[in-house]
Amino acid sequence: MKIKRALVDDYQVITELFEELMKEICEKTNRKLSIPDHYYSLEICKNYLEKDTYIVFLAEEKNHFIGFISLCISHSLYAGGEFGIIQEFYVLPEYRSNGIGSKLLAKAIQYGKTMEWKRIEVATPPLPQFSKSFIFYKNNGFIDGEGRKLKCYV
Template identity: 50%
Template sequence: MIRIERAAVPDSVNITRLFEALIAEITERTGAPTPLFSLSGTAEKCKSYLETGIYTVWMATDRLSGRAVGFLSLCESHALYADGAFGIIQEFYVEPEYRSRGVGARLLAAAQAYGKTCGWKRLEVVTPPLPFFQRTVLFYERNGFEKTGGAKLKAVLL
Protein backbone atom coordinates (compact mmCIF):
# COMPACT_ATOMS: atom_id res chain seq x y z
CA MET A 1 0.00 0.00 0.00
CA ILE A 2 1.29 3.44 -0.96
CA ARG A 3 0.70 6.63 1.03
CA ILE A 4 0.74 10.00 -0.77
CA GLU A 5 1.35 13.06 1.37
CA ARG A 6 2.89 16.49 1.25
CA ALA A 7 6.58 16.42 2.12
CA ALA A 8 8.01 18.29 5.08
CA VAL A 9 11.52 19.65 5.63
CA PRO A 10 12.86 16.39 7.16
CA ASP A 11 11.85 14.61 3.92
CA SER A 12 14.54 16.52 2.04
CA VAL A 13 16.91 13.56 2.54
CA ASN A 14 14.51 11.20 0.75
CA ILE A 15 13.69 13.76 -1.93
CA THR A 16 17.41 14.19 -2.61
CA ARG A 17 17.91 10.42 -2.91
CA LEU A 18 15.02 10.13 -5.37
CA PHE A 19 16.17 13.21 -7.33
CA GLU A 20 19.63 11.70 -7.71
CA ALA A 21 18.04 8.47 -8.98
CA LEU A 22 16.04 10.53 -11.50
CA ILE A 23 19.17 12.26 -12.79
CA ALA A 24 21.07 8.95 -12.97
CA GLU A 25 18.25 7.39 -15.01
CA ILE A 26 18.06 10.31 -17.43
CA THR A 27 21.85 10.28 -17.83
CA GLU A 28 21.94 6.52 -18.42
CA ARG A 29 18.99 6.34 -20.82
CA THR A 30 20.17 9.26 -22.94
CA GLY A 31 23.77 8.08 -23.03
CA ALA A 32 25.02 11.40 -21.72
CA PRO A 33 28.73 11.18 -20.82
CA THR A 34 28.29 13.11 -17.56
CA PRO A 35 25.33 13.96 -15.36
CA LEU A 36 23.07 16.53 -16.96
CA PHE A 37 22.76 18.52 -13.75
CA SER A 38 25.05 19.33 -10.88
CA LEU A 39 24.12 17.40 -7.76
CA SER A 40 26.33 19.57 -5.57
CA GLY A 41 24.39 20.96 -2.65
CA THR A 42 21.13 19.28 -3.65
CA ALA A 43 20.12 18.30 -0.10
CA GLU A 44 20.74 21.81 1.23
CA LYS A 45 18.85 23.43 -1.63
CA CYS A 46 15.93 21.05 -1.22
CA LYS A 47 15.74 21.73 2.51
CA SER A 48 15.88 25.49 1.93
CA TYR A 49 13.18 25.39 -0.78
CA LEU A 50 10.87 23.43 1.52
CA GLU A 51 11.57 25.74 4.48
CA THR A 52 10.79 28.88 2.48
CA GLY A 53 7.74 27.38 0.80
CA ILE A 54 8.89 28.08 -2.76
CA TYR A 55 8.91 24.33 -3.43
CA THR A 56 5.99 21.99 -2.73
CA VAL A 57 6.65 18.26 -2.88
CA TRP A 58 4.28 15.29 -2.81
CA MET A 59 5.85 12.04 -1.62
CA ALA A 60 4.85 8.44 -2.24
CA THR A 61 5.81 6.13 0.62
CA ASP A 62 5.48 2.35 0.79
CA ARG A 63 3.54 1.82 4.02
CA LEU A 64 5.00 -1.64 4.60
CA SER A 65 8.65 -0.67 4.35
CA GLY A 66 8.35 3.02 5.20
CA ARG A 67 10.52 3.75 2.16
CA ALA A 68 9.93 6.83 0.00
CA VAL A 69 9.42 5.47 -3.54
CA GLY A 70 8.45 8.55 -5.51
CA PHE A 71 8.04 12.31 -5.48
CA LEU A 72 6.65 15.18 -7.50
CA SER A 73 7.82 18.76 -6.96
CA LEU A 74 5.92 21.91 -7.87
CA CYS A 75 6.61 25.61 -8.08
CA GLU A 76 4.23 28.47 -8.78
CA SER A 77 4.77 30.76 -11.73
CA HIS A 78 2.80 33.59 -13.34
CA ALA A 79 2.24 34.48 -16.98
CA LEU A 80 -0.11 36.47 -19.12
CA TYR A 81 -0.61 33.51 -21.47
CA ALA A 82 -1.75 31.40 -18.49
CA ASP A 83 -4.10 34.14 -17.27
CA GLY A 84 -2.30 34.40 -13.94
CA ALA A 85 -0.79 31.87 -11.55
CA PHE A 86 -0.06 28.30 -12.61
CA GLY A 87 1.98 25.35 -11.41
CA ILE A 88 5.08 23.86 -12.94
CA ILE A 89 6.05 20.29 -12.23
CA GLN A 90 9.80 20.61 -11.73
CA GLU A 91 10.79 17.02 -10.97
CA PHE A 92 8.79 13.81 -10.96
CA TYR A 93 10.15 10.35 -10.25
CA VAL A 94 8.85 6.95 -9.22
CA GLU A 95 11.26 4.09 -8.54
CA PRO A 96 11.13 1.57 -11.42
CA GLU A 97 9.72 -1.30 -9.34
CA TYR A 98 6.74 0.90 -8.37
CA ARG A 99 5.89 2.07 -11.89
CA SER A 100 2.71 0.95 -13.65
CA ARG A 101 1.09 0.49 -10.24
CA GLY A 102 -0.78 3.80 -10.07
CA VAL A 103 1.80 5.59 -7.93
CA GLY A 104 2.59 8.25 -10.54
CA ALA A 105 -1.08 8.84 -11.29
CA ARG A 106 -1.76 9.34 -7.58
CA LEU A 107 1.12 11.81 -7.26
CA LEU A 108 -0.24 13.74 -10.26
CA ALA A 109 -3.74 13.72 -8.76
CA ALA A 110 -2.35 15.16 -5.51
CA ALA A 111 -0.55 17.88 -7.48
CA GLN A 112 -3.69 18.72 -9.44
CA ALA A 113 -5.83 18.89 -6.29
CA TYR A 114 -3.22 21.11 -4.64
CA GLY A 115 -3.12 23.37 -7.71
CA LYS A 116 -6.87 23.83 -7.56
CA THR A 117 -6.62 24.95 -3.92
CA CYS A 118 -4.00 27.49 -5.02
CA GLY A 119 -6.31 28.83 -7.73
CA TRP A 120 -4.06 27.64 -10.56
CA LYS A 121 -5.72 27.26 -13.91
CA ARG A 122 -3.13 24.84 -15.26
CA LEU A 123 -0.12 22.67 -14.59
CA GLU A 124 2.81 22.55 -16.98
CA VAL A 125 5.61 20.02 -17.29
CA VAL A 126 8.62 19.44 -19.51
CA THR A 127 9.56 15.82 -20.09
CA PRO A 128 13.06 14.41 -20.17
CA PRO A 129 14.63 14.13 -23.64
CA LEU A 130 12.71 12.37 -26.40
CA PRO A 131 12.60 9.79 -27.86
CA PHE A 132 14.19 8.21 -24.77
CA PHE A 133 11.20 9.10 -22.61
CA GLN A 134 8.29 8.66 -25.03
CA ARG A 135 6.48 6.51 -22.43
CA THR A 136 6.63 9.49 -20.10
CA VAL A 137 4.76 11.63 -22.64
CA LEU A 138 2.13 8.91 -23.02
CA PHE A 139 1.75 8.75 -19.23
CA TYR A 140 1.07 12.49 -19.06
CA GLU A 141 -1.40 12.30 -21.94
CA ARG A 142 -3.28 9.46 -20.22
CA ASN A 143 -3.52 11.72 -17.18
CA GLY A 144 -5.08 14.70 -18.96
CA PHE A 145 -2.05 16.64 -20.23
CA GLU A 146 -1.82 17.76 -23.84
CA LYS A 147 1.16 18.66 -25.98
CA THR A 148 1.62 22.36 -26.53
CA GLY A 149 4.52 22.20 -28.96
CA GLY A 150 7.89 23.83 -28.83
CA ALA A 151 11.02 22.68 -27.12
CA LYS A 152 12.66 23.47 -23.81
CA LEU A 153 15.62 25.82 -24.22
CA LYS A 154 17.90 27.43 -21.69
CA ALA A 155 20.55 30.10 -21.41
CA VAL A 156 23.04 29.68 -18.56
CA LEU A 157 23.44 32.97 -16.69
CA LEU A 158 26.05 32.13 -14.06
Protein backbone atom coordinates in the same frame (compact mmCIF):
# COMPACT_ATOMS: atom_id res chain seq x y z
CA MET B 1 0.62 3.09 -0.44
CA LYS B 2 0.03 6.65 0.67
CA ILE B 3 0.83 10.09 -0.69
CA LYS B 4 1.88 12.85 1.68
CA ARG B 5 3.09 16.40 1.38
CA ALA B 6 6.78 16.51 2.17
CA LEU B 7 8.03 18.17 5.30
CA VAL B 8 11.37 19.92 5.69
CA ASP B 9 12.71 16.79 7.40
CA ASP B 10 12.14 14.86 4.15
CA TYR B 11 14.81 16.81 2.26
CA GLN B 12 17.31 13.92 2.28
CA VAL B 13 14.99 11.37 0.70
CA ILE B 14 13.80 13.92 -1.86
CA THR B 15 17.40 14.66 -2.83
CA GLU B 16 18.17 10.94 -3.16
CA LEU B 17 15.14 10.37 -5.38
CA PHE B 18 16.05 13.44 -7.45
CA GLU B 19 19.57 12.08 -7.98
CA GLU B 20 18.17 8.71 -9.07
CA LEU B 21 15.92 10.52 -11.58
CA MET B 22 18.86 12.44 -13.03
CA LYS B 23 21.04 9.31 -13.24
CA GLU B 24 18.29 7.51 -15.16
CA ILE B 25 17.85 10.39 -17.59
CA CYS B 26 21.59 10.57 -18.23
CA GLU B 27 21.94 6.80 -18.67
CA LYS B 28 19.10 6.64 -21.19
CA THR B 29 20.34 9.65 -23.16
CA ASN B 30 24.07 8.85 -22.98
CA ARG B 31 24.80 12.17 -21.31
CA LYS B 32 27.20 13.00 -18.54
CA LEU B 33 25.55 13.54 -15.16
CA SER B 34 25.49 17.29 -14.59
CA ILE B 35 23.83 18.12 -11.31
CA PRO B 36 24.92 20.05 -8.23
CA ASP B 37 27.10 18.33 -5.67
CA HIS B 38 25.10 16.05 -3.33
CA TYR B 39 25.61 18.24 -0.26
CA TYR B 40 24.68 21.37 -2.18
CA SER B 41 21.53 19.65 -3.49
CA LEU B 42 20.63 18.73 0.09
CA GLU B 43 21.10 22.33 1.17
CA ILE B 44 19.02 23.70 -1.72
CA CYS B 45 16.20 21.20 -1.15
CA LYS B 46 16.05 21.92 2.58
CA ASN B 47 16.12 25.68 1.96
CA TYR B 48 13.29 25.55 -0.60
CA LEU B 49 11.16 23.38 1.65
CA GLU B 50 11.71 25.75 4.56
CA LYS B 51 10.70 28.73 2.41
CA ASP B 52 7.69 26.82 1.04
CA THR B 53 8.74 27.64 -2.53
CA TYR B 54 9.16 23.97 -3.42
CA ILE B 55 6.05 21.86 -3.04
CA VAL B 56 6.75 18.14 -2.91
CA PHE B 57 4.49 15.13 -2.58
CA LEU B 58 6.01 11.78 -1.64
CA ALA B 59 4.70 8.29 -2.31
CA GLU B 60 5.35 5.93 0.58
CA GLU B 61 4.88 2.21 0.91
CA LYS B 62 5.71 0.23 4.04
CA ASN B 63 7.77 3.10 5.51
CA HIS B 64 9.81 3.35 2.28
CA PHE B 65 9.63 6.35 -0.05
CA ILE B 66 9.14 5.14 -3.60
CA GLY B 67 8.49 8.31 -5.60
CA PHE B 68 7.96 12.05 -5.59
CA ILE B 69 6.63 14.95 -7.59
CA SER B 70 7.81 18.52 -7.10
CA LEU B 71 6.10 21.74 -8.09
CA CYS B 72 6.89 25.41 -8.12
CA ILE B 73 4.66 28.41 -8.65
CA SER B 74 5.06 30.64 -11.67
CA HIS B 75 3.19 33.61 -13.10
CA SER B 76 2.51 34.70 -16.66
CA LEU B 77 0.17 36.66 -18.81
CA TYR B 78 -0.20 33.80 -21.33
CA ALA B 79 -1.46 31.48 -18.56
CA GLY B 80 -3.79 34.11 -17.17
CA GLY B 81 -2.13 34.28 -13.78
CA GLU B 82 -0.51 31.84 -11.38
CA PHE B 83 0.22 28.33 -12.50
CA GLY B 84 2.31 25.38 -11.41
CA ILE B 85 5.30 23.78 -13.03
CA ILE B 86 6.26 20.17 -12.40
CA GLN B 87 9.99 20.37 -11.81
CA GLU B 88 10.82 16.76 -11.01
CA PHE B 89 8.75 13.59 -11.04
CA TYR B 90 10.09 10.14 -10.29
CA VAL B 91 8.92 6.70 -9.24
CA LEU B 92 11.42 3.95 -8.50
CA PRO B 93 11.52 1.58 -11.50
CA GLU B 94 10.32 -1.47 -9.56
CA TYR B 95 7.13 0.40 -8.56
CA ARG B 96 6.19 1.75 -11.99
CA SER B 97 3.02 0.78 -13.87
CA ASN B 98 1.13 0.33 -10.58
CA GLY B 99 -0.74 3.64 -10.59
CA ILE B 100 1.67 5.39 -8.23
CA GLY B 101 2.65 8.03 -10.78
CA SER B 102 -1.00 8.75 -11.55
CA LYS B 103 -1.72 9.16 -7.84
CA LEU B 104 1.19 11.55 -7.39
CA LEU B 105 0.09 13.54 -10.42
CA ALA B 106 -3.52 13.64 -9.19
CA LYS B 107 -2.30 14.99 -5.84
CA ALA B 108 -0.35 17.72 -7.64
CA ILE B 109 -3.40 18.65 -9.71
CA GLN B 110 -5.59 18.67 -6.60
CA TYR B 111 -3.08 21.00 -4.95
CA GLY B 112 -3.14 23.26 -8.01
CA LYS B 113 -6.92 23.50 -7.80
CA THR B 114 -6.77 24.52 -4.14
CA MET B 115 -4.22 27.20 -5.08
CA GLU B 116 -6.53 28.34 -7.90
CA TRP B 117 -3.82 27.86 -10.49
CA LYS B 118 -4.87 28.24 -14.10
CA ARG B 119 -2.82 25.23 -15.25
CA ILE B 120 0.09 22.94 -14.53
CA GLU B 121 2.90 22.65 -17.06
CA VAL B 122 5.64 20.06 -17.48
CA ALA B 123 8.59 19.49 -19.77
CA THR B 124 9.17 15.80 -20.35
CA PRO B 125 12.64 14.29 -20.39
CA PRO B 126 14.19 13.88 -23.86
CA LEU B 127 12.25 12.04 -26.53
CA PRO B 128 12.26 9.39 -27.89
CA GLN B 129 14.02 7.83 -24.88
CA PHE B 130 11.19 8.95 -22.60
CA SER B 131 8.22 8.54 -24.91
CA LYS B 132 6.48 6.54 -22.14
CA SER B 133 6.60 9.67 -19.96
CA PHE B 134 5.03 11.71 -22.75
CA ILE B 135 2.25 9.14 -23.18
CA PHE B 136 1.75 8.99 -19.40
CA TYR B 137 1.08 12.73 -19.25
CA LYS B 138 -1.29 12.60 -22.22
CA ASN B 139 -3.16 9.71 -20.59
CA ASN B 140 -3.50 11.84 -17.46
CA GLY B 141 -5.12 14.85 -19.15
CA PHE B 142 -2.13 16.87 -20.37
CA ILE B 143 -2.19 18.23 -23.90
CA ASP B 144 0.80 18.54 -26.19
CA GLY B 145 2.02 22.12 -26.31
CA GLU B 146 4.13 21.18 -29.37
CA GLY B 147 7.12 23.06 -27.99
CA ARG B 148 10.46 22.09 -26.62
CA LYS B 149 12.09 23.17 -23.42
CA LEU B 150 15.15 25.32 -23.96
CA LYS B 151 17.57 26.74 -21.42
CA CYS B 152 20.17 29.44 -21.17
CA TYR B 153 22.69 29.41 -18.35
CA VAL B 154 23.25 32.78 -16.71
